[in-house]
Structure formats: structure tokens, C-alpha cells
Amino acid sequence: MTGHAAVVDGEGVAKERVDALLRAVPARDRETRPEALARAERQRRRWATQVVVTDELARRACADRGLKPPAEVSPAQVLAVAETDVADLGSIVAAALAHSPAARVLLDRLEREQDVPEAAVRDYYERNRDRFLTPEALRRGADPFGGAVAGDFLPYEDVREGVARELRRAAGRRAFFDWLDRARAGVVYAHGYEHPGDPSHPDHEHRH
Template sequence: MTEEYAATVHGDPIPKQHVEAFLSASAFRSAGNCASNHNTAAHARQHTAALSARAERQRRRWATQVIVTDELARRACAERGLDPPRDVLPMHLLTVPESDVADLGSIVAAALAHSPAARALVADLEREQHIPETAVRDYYDRNRDRFLTPDALRRGVDPYDEPTPSDIQPYEHVRNAITRELRHAAARRAFFAWLDRARADVVYAEGHEHPGDPSHPDHEHRH
């Protein structure tokens, strides 16, 4: 691998310029009017200058993982006969929900936000998931607090203080929504399992390793 490549996927190179373009597009921007606010601009320059070399290296490794995940997802979509958008990577800035970062980790959350192929793969995995009726019913029985009726919520009914049956939405009314939620969660788990397998054959250039790779001194066990 030459120094021009951030990684190779099954021997095919991923140029460093893809990582740099992603980093540039995903940089944080102030919502204020920086053009007319010299103090804000000066503060931004000071903040940029203060970023440690370690943080910059980890940010580049993080971005490499997002780019690699997109490439792996494109290959998986091709194998499955899926046809997501063909652009190399959408470079417009998208908002990554904080809940997704908490549930998925920042790498996967960012990949799903920025990669049409990754989203198409998750959707296809979701179609494959079979949720047994027993699992749906068990979820309903164990989470009655989530199914209070609107009237019970208005009256401030305590879901943990033996609410009456009339305060709980009937199983038949919420069954489909529960099934969709469980299928979505199962698809995300399947995506994680797929990604772990798919990354096994990726080779990274120095400085582009996984942020949690213990072989480099800056590693952090974060995803």
C-alpha cells in the first residue's frame, strides 16, 4: 500500500483524499454569522489551533472507519442486488441524532447518516428479521409502562403501581408497532455482526487504524 491510501478493502485502495474530503465536509460549523463577528472568528481560530495532535489523529482514524464502512456496505449491496445511490460518499453535512450515537456508537451512527449504502443494507437486513409472536408478547408484558393510554397519561397514572387494565393499551393495538421496533433492533444487531466480519480483511495505512486499535498509542475503546 502506498502512502496515498488510507486503507485497502480486499486489496482495493481507498484514497486518503476520500477521508480528507469527509473530514472537511463533516467539520463543525457555527450557526452564527461568523463573517460579521470577528470575536467568533478569532475564537474559532484559537480553538482550531488548540486541537491536540492526538485528537486530530483520532479524528482521522474515526473518519477512515466511516469511509471504510461505506465502501463495505456498497460491496454488500452489490452482492445482494441492491441499488443505493452511486455517488462515492454524500459530502453534505447531515445531523447525527444523539440517540443514535448512544445506541450505535459514533462510527456506525455517522456511517448510517452519511452512507446511502449502509442505510440500504440495514433496511434489507430488517426485511430478513423474523420476530416470533412470543417475543412480541413478552416485550408487551414486560414494558406495560410504555403502553399507557393517553387518558392514563393525562391523569398521571403510575405505571408501576398496578394500573387498571383500562389504563393500558390493548395488545392488539400495539402489536404491530412492537414488532417493527423489535425488527429494527434485530437489524441493527445484524448490521453490527456483518460489519465485524466485513472489516476482517481491511488493511489500514499507518495513522488510519481503528481508533480503538491497541497497537497504536492514541487508541481509545470507543465506537
């Protein structure tokens, strides 16, 4: 596997792609001890490999679906990753979506493919009443689960589209995770480029 960080369906993913991403994303570790710094760099390389492999898998998935991602950007143009995205998606997927136009196009298609039943939208509205208080009710400190009256809530018809969009987005993300788990199951990694959470190497970390 000389020169390759991983092999996807018999084709190598060049180590240079991983190196380019590492050059574009500065290390955040502040370790000074040699052994700790070496460990941090190993994990950073493994993390970057997952981002690059996700990009490669997404390119192939887009080609299979007849989707055309926008022009590829250089690693130096990687978009800033919001902390909320890291919390919601995990650092690897959040970075992959920032790094990979193909991953973003695929996620968008998966979101648009999701069917959100009217009953699910209504159920969300009924179970999350605190999210739909009117501004006046919020200022008054109305209790959405006791004491608030019908007029304290935004009408269902006014918020339905926003709720459906939010549920479709969540379903699309779940579909993206399911696709990624299946797609990378057969990926073979070079030594030192394994998943950072792979328990087969001694300094693994369970991070996504």
C-alpha cells in the same frame, strides 16, 4: 500502501476519500496546544477512515446481494447525525449511515429480513407495561406495575404492529453490527489510519 488509507480484499481505499470527508465534517475539538491538536487530528482521521471503510464494505455487500443504492452524494451533503443515533449506534456507525447510501440500503434490507415471533412481541408488551398506559392513565399518574387496571393500558392489538416494527429495527441493527464486525476483520490500514480504538497505537480511544 502509498495513496491508500486502507486495503479491502486487495483493493485500496484512497486517502482522498478520507480527506474529502474530513473537509466536509468540521473539527469539534477546541484544543490549542500543538500536541493536543495533533492528537485530536490523528483521531479524527482514524475516525473518518472507519466511516469511509464502512461505506466501501457496504457497497460491496450491496453488490453481492444485488441491491442498488441511490446515487452517491458528495461528502459535503453528509446528513446531520442525531445525538440519539450516536448514543444508540456509536459515532462511527451513526456517521457511516448518514454518509453512506449503501450502508442505509444494507441496514434496511437486514431489518426487513428479521423474523420477529409473535411470542416476542407479546412478551415485550407484557414486560414493558409502563410504555402502554393510555393518555388518561398517564395524566392520572397511574402506576403500571401496581394499582393500574386493564382499562389503563392500550390494547395489545392496537400497539402490536408498532412493537413488532421496533423489535425488527433493533434486530436489524444487531445484524448490521454483526455484519460489520465480520466484514472489517480483514481490512488492512495504513499507518496513521488505524481504528481510533486500536490498542496497538499509543493514543487509542475506545469509541465506536
